[in-house]
Amino acid sequence: MSKLSILFLIFSSPLLARVTNFETARLSSTAGAGVGSILMDEATILNPAPLAFFNLTSVLVQKSFGNYNSEVDNSPLGGKEAKNIAVIVSDAKGPFKGSISYFKQTDGNMVRKRISLATAFPFGKKSAFGLTARRTQDQFVFGDETYYQIVIGAFHALNQYFSAGLVIVDPLQKRPEDVKAVLGLQLVYGEFISAMIDFGGNWMRPLDETFLYRGAVQFMVFKDLFIRGGLYKDKGQNEKGNGVGIGWTSPKLSLEIGMKNSEFTYGEDKVDKRKETSFSVSYRF
Numbered sequence: 001m002s003k004l005s006i007l008f009l010i011f012s013s014p015l016l017a018r019v020t021n022f023e024t025a026r027l028s029s030t031a032g033a034g035v036g037s038i039l040m041d042e043a044t045i046l047n048p049a050p051l052a053f054f055n056l057t058s059v060l061v062q063k064s065f066g067n068y069n070s071e072v073d074n075s076p077l078g079g080k081e082a083k084n085i086a087v088i089v090s091d092a093k094g095p096f097k098g099s100i101s102y103f104k105q106t107d108g109n110m111v112r113k114r115i116s117l118a119t120a121f122p123f124g125k126k127s128a129f130g131l132t133a134r135r136t137q138d139q140f141v142f143g144d145e146t147y148y149q150i151v152i153g154a155f156h157a158l159n160q161y162f163s164a165g166l167v168i169v170d171p172l173q174k175r176p177e178d179v180k181a182v183l184g185l186q187l188v189y190g191e192f193i194s195a196m197i198d199f200g201g202n203w204m205r206p207l208d209e210t211f212l213y214r215g216a217v218q219f220m221v222f223k224d225l226f227i228r229g230g231l232y233k234d235k236g237q238n239e240k241g242n243g244v245g246i247g248w249t250s251p252k253l254s255l256e257i258g259m260k261n262s263e264f265t266y267g268e269d270k271v272d273k274r275k276e277t278s279f280s281v282s283y284r285f
Contacts, residue, residue: 061282
C-alpha cells in the first residue's frame with residue numbers, strides 16, 4: 001500500500017494507528033519521566049547521553065502485558081492487547097560507550113518492531129552528549145510502514161544532587177508527528193528521595209497543542225530497594241495517566257516491576273483506558 005494511502009487511513013482513523021511509546025519497566029513506574037536521570041538500560045529508549053558515565057556491561061530482558069478497556073461499545077481498541085518483549089545490551093567499558101536494543105510491541109491494532117543503536121561521549125566530568133539511530137517497522141491492519149530516525153541527547157550534572165537532560169527526537173523530521181524536544185530535571189534530596197520532571201513539546205506545532213509533562217518521585221526504602229510513582233499528560237497524543245513500581249538493585253542484578261495506567265481521549269470526549277504491567281531483569285558485569 002502506498003504511503004499516501006497509509007497516511008490517509010492514519011488521519012481518518014487515529015485509533016487504528018495508535019501506538020504508545022515503548023518504555024522499560026523502570027520508566028513505566030515513573031510514568032516515563034527520566035530525561036534528567038543517569039540511566040544506562042534506557043539509553044536507546046530515552047536519553048542516550050548518560051551512557052557516557054558508566055563503566056560496565058549490562059543485559060536487560062523485559063516482558064509486559066496488558067489490555068484496553070473502552071467506555072464506548074464501538075471503540076476499535078476495546079479488549080485489544082497491549083504487550084511487548086524487549087532485549088537491551090549495553091557495553092560502556094572502555095572509551096567507546098554503546099547500546100543496542102530491540103523490542104516488539106503489540107498495541108491495540110498495531111505491531112511495532114524497532115531496533116536502536118546508541119552511543120555517548122563525555123564532555124568533561126559532568127557533561128555528556130549522545131546519539132541514537134533507530135529503525136522502526138509499524139504494522140497496521142491496512143499495511144506496513146518502515147522509517148529511520150535519530151535522537152540527540154545531552155546531559156549535565158550540576159552536582160550530586162541536581163542534574164538536567166535534553167532530548168531532541170527526530171530533528172530531521174522524518175515523521176513530523178514524532179518531532180519533539182524534552183527537557184528533564186532531577187533533584188536528589190538527602191540521598192533517599194529523588195524527584196524527576198520532564199516537559200516539552202513538538203516545535204513544529206503550537207505548544208498548547210503538543211505540550212507534555214511527566215513528573216515522578218523515587219524513594220529508597222532500603223539500600224537496594226526503591227519504590228516509584230509518577231504521572232504524565234501528553235496533549236499531542238491526547239493521553240494522560242500514571243505509573244507506579246518497585247525496583248531491587250544489587251551490584252550484579254536488577255529486578256524491576258512497573259505498572260502504568262493510561263487514558264486516551266478522542267472524538268467527542270470518548271475515552272479508552274489501558275493498563276499495562278512490565279517486568280524486567282538486568283544483569284551487569
